[in-house]
Amino acid sequence: MQVKNQYKKFVGILLHILMWVVFALTFFSRQPLLSGSTVILVMLIAAFYLNAYVLVPQLLLKNRVSLYVIVACVVVLSITYFSGLAEHIIDSWHLSRVSFYELINIPDAGPEALLGFRNVFTIIMSGLIVGISTAITTIQKWQKDRQEREAMEKEKVTTELSFLKAQINPHFFFNTLNNIYALTATDAAVAGRAVHQLSRMMRYILYDTAQGHTMLSQEIAFVNDYISLMQLRVTDAVTISVDVPASFNDVAIAPMIFLPFIENAFKHGVSATEPSNISFALQQQANRLDVTVKNSVIKHNSASLDTNSAIGLTNTRRRLDLLYPGKYTLHINQPGGGNDYVVHLVLNL
Known part of the structure; x- marks a missing residue:
C-alpha cells in the first residue's frame, strides 16, 4: 500500500511538471528567455500552488468567501504589477517586438500601448490560472470528503453487522445447548x-x-x-x-x-x-x-x-x-x- 501511494504521488508530481512545460511552450515559446513573460510564468506557477494549498483550504473551504475573493484579486493584480515592473527593469522591448508584440497585429503600436495589452493579457491569464487551481482543489477536496464518508459508512456498516451477528450467534447457541442438555437425560x-x-x-x-x-x-x-x-x-x-x-x-x-x-x-x-x-x-x-x-x-x-x-x-x-x-x-x-x-x-x- 505504501509503495502504491508513493507511485501515485510520483505520477501526480510528474503530471504537474508536464502540465507547466506544455503551458510554457504554448504561451511563451516565442518570448526571449529573459523577459517579462518568464516572470509571469514563474508568478503564475507560484499563484497556482499558493491558491491550491493555502487560499482555498484556509479561506474558501472555511466559508470565508469574501476574504478569499479579495486576496485572490490582490494576487492577480500583484502578478500584473510585478510582471510589468520586471518588463521595465529588464527592458526587453527590443527583444520581444519580433515575438509576442507582433502577434497582436497592431501596426506602429508603441511600447505603452503594447504594455497595456500585455497587462490585460496577464490579468486574464492570472485569473484563469487561479480559477483552474480553485476548481481542481475544490474537486479534489470534494472527492476526498466523499471517499472519507464512504469509508466511514462502510466501517459503520461493518461494525453494525458484526454487532448484529454477535447477537444472533449467542441466541442460536443458547437454544442449541438447551436442546443438547435435554438429550443428556x-x-x-x-x-x-x-x-x-x-x-x-x-x-x-x-x-x-x-x-x-x-x-x-x-x-x-x-x-x-x-x-x-x-x-x-x-x-x-x-x-x-x-x-x-x-x-x-x-x-x-x-x-x-x-x-x-x-x-x-x-x-x-x-x-x-x-x-x-x-x-x-x-x-x-x-x-x-x-x-x-x-x-x-x-x-x-x-x-x-x-x-x-x-x-x-x-x-x-x-x-x-x-x-x-x-x-x-x-x-x-x-x-x-x-x-x-x-x-x-x-x-x-
Whole structure:
C-alpha cells in the first residue's frame, strides 16, 4: 500500500511538471528567455500552488468567501504589477517586438500601448490560472470528503453487522445447548452425536464465515446440520420437510441469514403431543433465491411468538437492509385465520 501511494504521488508530481512545460511552450515559446513573460510564468506557477494549498483550504473551504475573493484579486493584480515592473527593469522591448508584440497585429503600436495589452493579457491569464487551481482543489477536496464518508459508512456498516451477528450467534447457541442438555437425560449416545454436530456448526460460524460471506452450498449444509440436530429432540408428532434443489448455482451469500427463521419455527412450531409441522423450501432462478419457512402455531407458544422472536427477526431485517438494500422482499404471515406461521424471503444476489 505504501509503495502504491508513493507511485501515485510520483505520477501526480510528474503530471504537474508536464502540465507547466506544455503551458510554457504554448504561451511563451516565442518570448526571449529573459523577459517579462518568464516572470509571469514563474508568478503564475507560484499563484497556482499558493491558491491550491493555502487560499482555498484556509479561506474558501472555511466559508470565508469574501476574504478569499479579495486576496485572490490582490494576487492577480500583484502578478500584473510585478510582471510589468520586471518588463521595465529588464527592458526587453527590443527583444520581444519580433515575438509576442507582433502577434497582436497592431501596426506602429508603441511600447505603452503594447504594455497595456500585455497587462490585460496577464490579468486574464492570472485569473484563469487561479480559477483552474480553485476548481481542481475544490474537486479534489470534494472527492476526498466523499471517499472519507464512504469509508466511514462502510466501517459503520461493518461494525453494525458484526454487532448484529454477535447477537444472533449467542441466541442460536443458547437454544442449541438447551436442546443438547435435554438429550443428556435421555440418551447419552445421541447427545454425543449432537455435540459433534454442534462443534461442526461452530467451526462454520467461527471460521468459514469470517470474511462476512459464504457460499450458498455451505449455508445449505449448515441449515441441514441445524435441522438434523433439532430433529434429535422432537417427537414423531412433528413432521419436518426440507425441499432444496439437488443442483443449484453456488453463489456468495450472507452467512446465517436463514437461521433466525428456522430457529423461530422450531421454537414456536413444535409440540410434544399435538401434531405439528415445519418446512424449509428453497428455490433458485439465476441469482434469485426464494426461501419459505413455514411452521404450525402451537397454542401454548403463540402468546410469546411476537416477543421472543423479535430480536432475531429485527436483526435479520437490519442485516438484509445493510447487505441487500433494495434487493430483497421479506413477508411474514402472522397466524390469523390459518394455523401456519409463514416467512417468505426473496433475495436477489
